[in-house]
Amino acid sequence: xxxxxxxxxxxxxxxxxxxxxxxxxLEQAGHTAILWSPSxxxxxxxxxxxxxxxxxxxxxxxxxxxxxxxxxxxxxSDVLVVALPAYGHKAVLDAVAPxxxxxxxxxxxxxxxxxxxxxxxxxxxxDISVPVIAWGTTVVSGRQLSQTExxxxxxxKRIDLATVPxxxxxxxxxxxxxxxxxxxxxxxxxxxxxLSNLNPQNHMGIALGNMTRMxxxxxxxxxxxxxxxxxxxxxxxxxxxxxxxxxxxLQVRTIFEHFHxxxxxxxxxxxxxxxxxxxxxNGGSGPTTADSRYVTEDVPFGLVMxxxxxxxxxxxxxxxxxxxxxxxxxxxxxFTAENDLLNALDMDALSLSDLTGLCKNGYATGx
Numbered sequence: 001x002x003x004x005x006x007x008x009x010x011x012x013x014x015x016x017x018x019x020x021x022x023x024x025x026l027e028q029a030g031h032t033a034i035l036w037s038p039s040x041x042x043x044x045x046x047x048x049x050x051x052x053x054x055x056x057x058x059x060x061x062x063x064x065x066x067x068x069x070x071x072x073x074x075x076x077s078d079v080l081v082v083a084l085p086a087y088g089h090k091a092v093l094d095a096v097a098p099x100x101x102x103x104x105x106x107x108x109x110x111x112x113x114x115x116x117x118x119x120x121x122x123x124x125x126x127d128i129s130v131p132v133i134a135w136g137t138t139v140v141s142g143r144q145l146s147q148t149e150x151x152x153x154x155x156x157k158r159i160d161l162a163t164v165p166x167x168x169x170x171x172x173x174x175x176x177x178x179x180x181x182x183x184x185x186x187x188x189x190x191x192x193x194x195l196s197n198l199n200p201q202n203h204m205g206i207a208l209g210n211m212t213r214m215x216x217x218x219x220x221x222x223x224x225x226x227x228x229x230x231x232x233x234x235x236x237x238x239x240x241x242x243x244x245x246x247x248x249x250l251q252v253r254t255i256f257e258h259f260h261x262x263x264x265x266x267x268x269x270x271x272x273x274x275x276x277x278x279x280x281x282n283g284g285s286g287p288t289t290a291d292s293r294y295v296t297e298d299v300p301f302g303l304v305m306x307x308x309x310x311x312x313x314x315x316x317x318x319x320x321x322x323x324x325x326x327x328x329x330x331x332x333x334x335f336t337a338e339n340d341l342l343n344a345l346d347m348d349a350l351s352l353s354d355l356t357g358l359c360k361n362g363y364a365t366g367x
Contacts, residue, residue, distance in 0.1 A: 007031055008179060011067065011077030013092050014084030015042035018109065020150035021140035022083055023064040024054035031179060033064040036073040038084075038092055045147040056142060056152040074099035079107065079175065083138070085293050086112035086301035090340045097122040105131045105175050109138050111193050112301040113341040116164045120362035121345070127365045129165065133172040136160035136187070136196030136253070137262070139180050143285065153284060158261045160187045160196045160253060164362045190359035192250040194309060198258050200302020201237040203294035204323045205230050206286065211330070215290045223274040223283020231271025233319075240317040241306060247313040290331075299327045300338040308342065312352045 008031050012019045015037035023033035037043040046052060047066040054060055067073035074080065074096050082089060089108070093115065100106065100123060108115050111134035119132050137159055142152040161184050163172030173186045187193060206222060209230040213220050226234070238255035245252045253261075260267050265276040277283040287294050303320045310317035328335045337343070350358075 006178070008078045009034060009076060010179065011036065011073040011080045012064075013038075013070075013073070013080065013082045013096065014088075016084060017142045017144040017150055018138050018140060019083040020052060020144055021054065021058065021142045021152040022081065022109070022138075024052060024058045024060065024062050024150060024152065025140060025155065026179065027062040027064060028054075028058060028060055029179070029181075033062075034067050034073060034077055035064050036067040036070065038070075038088065038095070040068075042144075042147055050148045053149045054152055055149070057155045058140070058152040070095040071099045074101070074104075077104070079105045079179070081107045081109055082115070083109050085297040086115070086341070087297050087338070089113075089115045089301075090118065090344060093119050093122060098126070100128070100130060102128045102130060105133060105172065107133045107135065107176065109135045110197050110199070111135055111190075112197065112297075113305045113339055114190070114194065114345060114347070114359075115341050116190055117358050117362065118341050118345055120164055120358075124363035124365050129362065129365055131168040131172045131175070132164045132362070133176060134162050134164070134190055134193045136193050137199070137258075139183070141262075141284070154263060154282060156262050157183055157264070158185055158253075159183055160185050160193060162187050162190045162193045162359075164190055164359065166360050187250075187252070189250060191248055191309075191356065192245065192252055194305065194359075195241055195245045195248075195250065196252050197302060198238070198241075198253075198255055200298040200306065201241060201320070202234055202255070203298045204303060204320075204327075205233040205237060207292070207294045208233070208323075208326070210286055211290065214287045214292060214294075217288045219288065220286045221278055221283050222286040223278035225286060226271050226274035228269070228271045231269055231274065234270045237319050237323075240310070240315075240319055244306070244310045244313050244315045244317060247315045295327055295331065299324060300335040301341070303327075304336050304339050305342060308347060312355065 026033045043066045052062045116132040116134045163169040259273045307320045
C-alpha cells in the first residue's frame with residue numbers, strides 16, 4: 001500500500017503505554033492498528049475480544065487487532081512500528097526481519113543506539129532495502145492502566161525524524177505524515193536523531209535526584225520534583241549533547257524546545273517549566289520502582305551511546321560518562337556491556353567517517 005492512500009494497516013511491535021497509546025491514535029485516525037507483544041502477556045485481554053479504552057489526550061474505545069507472532073504481524077501490515085523499550089529492540093528486529101517485504105517501511109519509535117543500522121544490516125543480508133524511519137521521541141506519552149486501558153498524557157506537536165537510507169527521506173516523511181499528521185521535522189541525518197532523544201539525559205537527572213523515592217515505591221510527581229538543582233543538572237547534560245551535535249555540524253532540538261513543544265509550557269528554566277507542567281496536570285508520575293526504564297533502558301541505550309558518539313566527535317561528554325559509572329555502581333551492573341545493539345554493530349571498530357557513511361546510506365544489499 002502506498003503512502004498516498006488514506007488508510008493503512010500498521011503493525012505495532014510492543015504492548016506497553018506507548019504502543020497502546022499509538023494504537024488508539026491510529027484507530028481514531030481511521031487506520032488499522034495490529035499489536036504484537038513478544039511475550040503475549042499484555043495482549044491477552046485484547047486478543048480475547050476486550051476493547052482498548054483510551055483517556056486523556058486521546059479518548060475513546062477501540063478494537064486493535066492482535067498478532068500471534070512476528071510473521072503474522074509482518075505479513076498482515078503495510079508498515080511496522082517498533083514501540084517498546086530499547087533493551088527489546090535487537091530481539092524483536094531479529095524476529096521480524098526475516099518477514100519484512102521490500103514494499104514495507106519500518107518506524108522506530110523512539111530510535112536508540114543505531115537500531116536503524118542494525119535492521120539495515122539484517123535486511124541487506126536478504127538483499128533488500130526498506131525505508132527505516134528513526135524518530136527522536138514518541139508521538140504520544142502516557143501510562144498503561146491495565147491490559148485494556150491507557151491514559152495518553154500528551155500527543156507531541158513536533159517529532160524529529162531521519163530515514164535510512166537518506167535517498168528515501170521524502171518517502172519516509174510522507175508516510176509519517178499520512179499516519180500521524182503534520183508534526184514531523186526531517187533532521188536529514190540519523191546522527192542527528194541519535195542525539196535528539198532527550199529521555200536518557202533527562203531521566204538520568206530525575207532518577208539520581210529521586211532514587212530513594214523509586215526504591216521505596218513512593219507515589220510522586222515527576223514535574224514537581226524537577227527542583228532547581230535537578231533542573232540545572234538537566235540543563236548542563238543538555239549542553240554536553242548540544243556540544244557534540246555542533247561538533248558534528250548537526251542541528252538538534254534543545255531541552256527548552258523539547259519541553260515547550262511537547263508539553264506546551266512557556267520557555268523558562270527547566271525547573272520552572274516542569275513546575276508549570278505539574279500545575280497544568282501534565283507533570284507525570286515518577287517511577288515507583290528502581291527497576292525502571294529510566295535506568296535499565298536509558299543508561300545502556302542512551303547515555304552509553306551518547307558517550308561513545310561524543311568520544312568519536314572529540315567532545316567527551318563527562319556528565320554522561322559519569323552517569324553510566326554512577327548507575328552501574330548503584331545497580332551492581334555493567335550497563336555499557338548491556339547495550340546489545342552497539343555491541344552487535346561493533347561500534348568501537350567504526351571510525352566517525354564509517355559511521356557517517358552508514359547513517360547516510362545504510363548497509364549495502366548483499367552484505
